[in-house]
Amino acid sequence: MSTRHAISGTVGIEWDINPRVSVGSVQGNRGLQDSPVTTRDLYSPIDTPTANESCVCAPSSERVAQELFDRWNAALQTGDAKAVAQLYWEDAILLPTVSNVPRVNHTEIEDYFHHFLESKPYGTIKSRNLKQGCNKLTDAGVYEFKVVKDGKSQVVPARYTFVYEFRNNEWKISHHHSSMMPEK
Numbered sequence: 001m002s003t004r005h006a007i008s009g010t011v012g013i014e015w016d017i018n019p020r021v022s023v024g025s026v027q028g029n030r031g032l033q034d035s036p037v038t039t040r041d042l043y044s045p046i047d048t049p050t051a052n053e054s055c056v057c058a059p060s061s062e063r064v065a066q067e068l069f070d071r072w073n074a075a076l077q078t079g080d081a082k083a084v085a086q087l088y089w090e091d092a093i094l095l096p097t098v099s100n101v102p103r104v105n106h107t108e109i110e111d112y113f114h115h116f117l118e119s120k121p122y123g124t125i126k127s128r129n130l131k132q133g134c135n136k137l138t139d140a141g142v143y144e145f146k147v148v149k150d151g152k153s154q155v156v157p158a159r160y161t162f163v164y165e166f167r168n169n170e171w172k173i174s175h176h177h178s179s180m181m182p183e184k
Helices: 062-078 081-085 106-119
Strands: 088-095 122-133 136-149 152-167 170-180
Touching (some): 062 081, 062 136, 062 170, 081 106, 106 136, 136 170
Parallel strands (some): 088 170
Antiparallel strands (some): 136 152, 152 170
């Protein structure tokens, strides 16, 4: 039978052959007065104690993803770039469809939409894939935009990724990537 005691949260650390590992007092300094090993009560775990807080995850589903997209699309219909930008977190990243410049704050996101909204875009999801996490929802797939360019209506197919995060009791976009389909 081994005399070694498990040290919580330290799998792979060999305390008996590494003199610089912190162990419990049961394992202790083994008579090494000048050892750099520190001691503590072995029966109190080395791991961080359990916090007196909890994390509640907001429900996410395909319905939530559709509602969030519909809210974004409705904001596009207002023609108000500021209203669209408000659907993004202040630290959001937008990798837009018709610009080579990544947008990393509200001012830059609003600027992009100011120009994009001139084409009167209306988006429709064609296919989607969801990845759900605690207070995070990733919606990626294919959408198309009906836009007006040079007075003519046209449909632009594109790929998209929206990453939504639930913070301060609301869902907003933390990352949005959109790019036109490379093949015609």
